[in-house]
Amino acid sequence: xxxxxxxxxxxxxxxxxEALLAQGDRVHVLDDLSTGSIExxxxxxxxxxxxxxxxxxxRERVVAELVDEADVVYHLAAxxxxxxxxESPVRTIETNVHCTEVVLAQAAKKRKPVLVASTSEVYGxxxxxxxxxxxxxxxxxxxxxxxxxxxxxxxxxxxxxxxxKERKLPTVVARxxxxxxxxxxxxxxxxxxxxxxxxxxxxxxxxxxxGTQTRCFCHVDDVVRALAGLMAHGGDAHGEVFNVGSxxxxxxxxxxxxxRELTGSASEIRLIPYEEAYEQGFEDxxxxxxxxxxxxxxxxxxxxxxxxxxxxxxxxxxxAAAALV
Ligand code: UDP
Numbered sequence: 001x002x003x004x005x006x007x008x009x010x011x012x013x014x015x016x017x018e019a020l021l022a023q024g025d026r027v028h029v030l031d032d033l034s035t036g037s038i039e040x041x042x043x044x045x046x047x048x049x050x051x052x053x054x055x056x057x058x059r060e061r062v063v064a065e066l067v068d069e070a071d072v073v074y075h076l077a078a079x080x081x082x083x084x085x086x087e088s089p090v091r092t093i094e095t096n097v098h099c100t101e102v103v104l105a106q107a108a109k110k111r112k113p114v115l116v117a118s119t120s121e122v123y124g125x126x127x128x129x130x131x132x133x134x135x136x137x138x139x140x141x142x143x144x145x146x147x148x149x150x151x152x153x154x155x156x157x158x159x160x161x162x163x164x165k166e167r168k169l170p171t172v173v174a175r176x177x178x179x180x181x182x183x184x185x186x187x188x189x190x191x192x193x194x195x196x197x198x199x200x201x202x203x204x205x206x207x208x209x210x211g212t213q214t215r216c217f218c219h220v221d222d223v224v225r226a227l228a229g230l231m232a233h234g235g236d237a238h239g240e241v242f243n244v245g246s247x248x249x250x251x252x253x254x255x256x257x258x259x260r261e262l263t264g265s266a267s268e269i270r271l272i273p274y275e276e277a278y279e280q281g282f283e284d285x286x287x288x289x290x291x292x293x294x295x296x297x298x299x300x301x302x303x304x305x306x307x308x309x310x311x312x313x314x315x316x317x318x319x320a321a322a323a324l325v
Contacts, residue, residue: 001020001025001026001071001072002025002026002027002028002069002070002071002072003017003020003025003026003027003028003070003071003072003073003074004028004030004066004067004069004070004072004073004074005017005020005027005028005029005030005073005074005076006030006031006057006063006073006074006075006076006077006099006103007030007031007036007057007075007076007077007078007117008027008028008029008030008031008036008041008052008074008076009029009031009033009036009037009038009040009041009052010031010035010036010040010076010077010080011036011040011179011181011183011184011185011220012076012117012176012179012220012223012224012227013029013031013036013040013074013076013077014029014036014040014041014044014183015181015183015220015221015223015224016074016076016224016227016228017029017041017044017050018044019221019224019225019228020228021044021047021049021050023228025049026049026050026051027044027049027050027051028050028051028052028053028066028069028070029041029050029051029052029053030052030053030055030057030062030063030066030077031052031053031054031077032054032055032056032057032077033054034079034091034095035079035080035081035084035187035188037185038054040183053066056099057075057077057099057102057103058095058098058099058102059102060102060105060106063102063103063106064106064109067103067106067107067109067110067112068110070112071112071113072112072113072114072115072231073103073107073112073113073114073115074114074115074117074227074231075099075100075103075104075114075115075116075117076117077095077099077103078095078096078099078117078153078156079091079092079095079096079149080119080149080188081187081188081189081190082146082149082188082189082278083188083189083278084188084189085145085146085148085149086145086146086278086279086282089145089148092148092149092152093148093151093152096149096152096153096155096156097152097155097156100116100155100156100159100160101159104116104159104160104163104169104171107163107169108163108167108169111169113169113170113171113172113231113238114160114163114169114170114171114172115171115172115173115174115227115230115231116156116157116160116171116172116173116174117174117176117227118153118154118156118157118173118174118175118176118241119149119150119153119175119176120175120176120177120178120243120245120288120290121149121150121153122137122150122153122154122157122175123135123137123138123150123285123288124137124138124139124140124147124150124285125138125139125140125283125285126138127287129287129289130247130289130290130291131243131288131289131290131291132243132291132294133175133240133241133242133243133291133294137150137154139151139154140283144281144282144283145279146278146282146283156173157173157241160172160173161173161239161241164238164239165239170235170238170239171238171239172230172231172237172238172239172240172242173240173241173242174226174227174230174241174242174244175241175242175243175244175245175290176218176223176244176245177215177216177218177243177244177245177246177288177290178191178215178216178217178218178245178288179217179218179219179220179223179245180192180193180217180218180219180220180310180314181219181220181221181310181313181314181317182220182313182314182316182317183220183317184220184314191215191252191255192217192255192259192310192311192314193314193318194206195255195256195259196259196263196311196314196315196318197318198267199259199260199263199265199267200263200265200315200318200319200322202265202266202267203267204267204268204269204270205256205259205260205265205267205268205269205270206270206272206277207252207253207256207269207270207271207272208252208271208272208273208274208277208278208284209252209271209272209273209274209284210253210271211251211252211253211254211256211269211271212251212252212253212286213251213252213284213285213286213287214249214250214251214252214286214287214288214289215249215250215252215255215288216245216246216247216248216249216250216288216289216290217246217248217250217307217310218244218245218246218303218305218310219246219303219304219305219309219310219313221305222246222303222304222305223244225301226242226244226295226299226301227244229299229301230242230295230298230299233298233299236298237298240294242294242295242298243290243291243292243294243295244290244292244295245290245292245303246290246303246307247289247290247292247303248303248306248307249287249289250307253269255307256269257269258307258308258311259311259315262308262311262312262315263315
């Protein structure tokens, strides 16, 4: 099989590329390196079944050609990371909506199946737990920059489902909950790489808000297994939305303590008000907990890696990177 992965030089995309190559498939990555990095795929470049194009997936002609060469498309290219979203809302909205329009339009011309990666952010402030794929999305005011991300990804979902319904294009939507693992950067605000870097450097671990907010972190290897499984599954998954995430819930304060313990760090844990961390009036989600029964039933999928294993992996990655400097 030949796979096109937009955003394939990003954190999740590069792990997906690796997994598909490992199962004997061919992979072409399209990435503009805005948040991805060539470092993420450097180790794949020697493989003759791997190719990459550094360009934007907003460019129709480039996308048309690459879609033509592929059997299946993974559309992972997106502006991600809460910090980036708050700082660059124009880029977030334009990238997320326009790139998806281009990819789906080109895929529809050639009738190539597409998986669109979405996000648990779309559930917004919903308090109906666990979050189910058919539950309501509860977003905040348009004056709050954060919600532009959820809204842009919700449009991506609508579009993917509309292409399925109206044009019979085989599309699948994967709503990814907090995904972590080696190669994720803390540059765009993701909490685990940020905490690990702070703990290893002996700097204060910066917990935003009071730290009682909770998240469920899923290892990227488990997420990649789900993404590969959804596209291998075929017909039943088409036109459907699937949550992909872990149900091991942890508060951000407890996470900071665990990172400090596992790194053997003496870092202070410092509480930082949200308005100092992001912007005035910033709204965080107090809880984000997925229902994963749907993907469990379809693929017999469940996460296999505990939070401690995830943290161990991320810490080892940071230590190895530091040793190279
Ligand atoms: N967070 C934090 N310190 C950081 C980065 C994030 O305390 O340096 C908090 C953030 O406010 C949120 C949680 O950790 O409550 C997860 O943040 P992340 O940006 O990783 O993902 P989100 O779930 O917000 O998309």
